[in-house]
Amino acid sequence: MTESSMDTTTTERTDAETTTTATETTTGESDERTNPAWREYSFPGDPVLSIEDLNVWYDDDHALTDISIDIPEQSVTALIGPSGCGKSTFLRCLNRMNDRIKSARIEGTVSFNGQNIYADGANLVELRKRIGMVFQQPNPFPKSIRENVAYAPRKHGDIERGLVPKLLGREDVQKEDELVERCLRDAALWDEVDGRLEDNALGLSGGQQQRLCIARCLAVDPEVILMDEPASALDPIATAKIEDLIDDLAEDYTVVIVTHNMQQAARISDQTAVFLTGGELVEYGDTDQVFEDPESQRVEDYISGKFG
Ligand SMILES: Nc1ncnc2c1ncn2[C@@H]1O[C@H](COP(=O)(O)OP(=O)(O)OP(=O)(O)O)[C@@H](O)[C@H]1O
Numbered sequence: 001m002t003e004s005s006m007d008t009t010t011t012e013r014t015d016a017e018t019t020t021t022a023t024e025t026t027t028g029e030s031d032e033r034t035n036p037a038w039r040e041y042s043f044p045g046d047p048v049l050s051i052e053d054l055n056v057w058y059d060d061d062h063a064l065t066d067i068s069i070d071i072p073e074q075s076v077t078a079l080i081g082p083s084g085c086g087k088s089t090f091l092r093c094l095n096r097m098n099d100r101i102k103s104a105r106i107e108g109t110v111s112f113n114g115q116n117i118y119a120d121g122a123n124l125v126e127l128r129k130r131i132g133m134v135f136q137q138p139n140p141f142p143k144s145i146r147e148n149v150a151y152a153p154r155k156h157g158d159i160e161r162g163l164v165p166k167l168l169g170r171e172d173v174q175k176e177d178e179l180v181e182r183c184l185r186d187a188a189l190w191d192e193v194d195g196r197l198e199d200n201a202l203g204l205s206g207g208q209q210q211r212l213c214i215a216r217c218l219a220v221d222p223e224v225i226l227m228d229e230p231a232s233a234l235d236p237i238a239t240a241k242i243e244d245l246i247d248d249l250a251e252d253y254t255v256v257i258v259t260h261n262m263q264q265a266a267r268i269s270d271q272t273a274v275f276l277t278g279g280e281l282v283e284y285g286d287t288d289q290v291f292e293d294p295e296s297q298r299v300e301d302y303i304s305g306k307f308g
């Protein structure tokens with residue numbers, strides 16, 4: 001910890017914030033008081049997502065504690081930390097996927113472009129179009145490659161396909177072809193599936209299925225893509241393709257990715273948030289700084305493999 005970070009804490013923070021308690025620790029994790037200055041990260045421009053005092057419980061289990069973090073646009077933010085520290089829970093809060101879990105209770109605010117997504121009357125369908133999600137296990141629909149990409153735009157009426165538009169002569173065949181090709185190209189899958197778009201998606205390899213899921217996510221024109229360990233079920237070559245893809249996607253989208261792979265986080269992300277025991281965000285900052293010169297001893301121990 002540097003002296004300047006201590007100074008920031010003592011001068012800028014309230015008593016309540018500076019007395020963050022030392023949390024219960026897992027085996028090998030050193031006892032340490034968290035310093036709020038370790039989570040301070042400034043970047044140019046407005047955050048696309050701004051999370052304030054987020055707390056999540058599953059029944060009585062407090063899974064996330066007072067998380068406040070701003071996420072910059074068009075960049076890759078990595079979330080790392082040991083199993084059970086709340087990374088997936090946090091990710092799911094960003095597009096209200098936790099709403100589907102009955103025992104989950106959420107407090108705090110998550111602002112997306114300045115609007116609290118937990119405000120009454122928020123449109124969840126629209127929210128999940130704008131903030132898409134890719135899961136650990138590729139989960140394509142048991143339909144053709146084309147239909148996987150076109151399904152949501154058809155469902156939302158962005159593309160008119162089916163019997164009624166056909167009878168009315170308003171079928172968007174060309175529009176759909178263009179969209180499917182664009183999304184598959186953007187997901188770096190086009191060259192491998194061109195010419196077999198009518199094949200069942202379940203016949204693709206795991207890595208191809210995952211890129212198809214990314215293409216499906218892109219088809220509704222999202223702004224943010226949440227990824228929960230998207231490459232952990234893949235071999236090294238498929239993983240490398242996903243990593244290259246994420247790098248490209250960050251030119252147009254905001255990517256927030258959970259990964260257990262430290263090298264992956266270091267390679268692909270611009271900033272890294274480290275969650276530790278007790279669902280606490282311990283450190284957040286520029287990825288190079290977090291990996292090369294972390295302020296928290298526990299973060300250093302975690303990154304160097306001493307626990308977790
Ligand atoms: N659906 C759920 N119902 C009840 N408890 C849950 C649920 N999902 C997560 N939890 C609990 O919340 C805590 C955080 O879990 P979470 O899955 O967010 O951790 P994680 O950091 O993603 O872990 P991993 O790295 O293993 O995926 C854990 O104690 C977990 O048991």
Ligand SMILES: [Mg+2]
Pocket residue numbers: 087088089228258
């Ligand atoms: Mg998880």
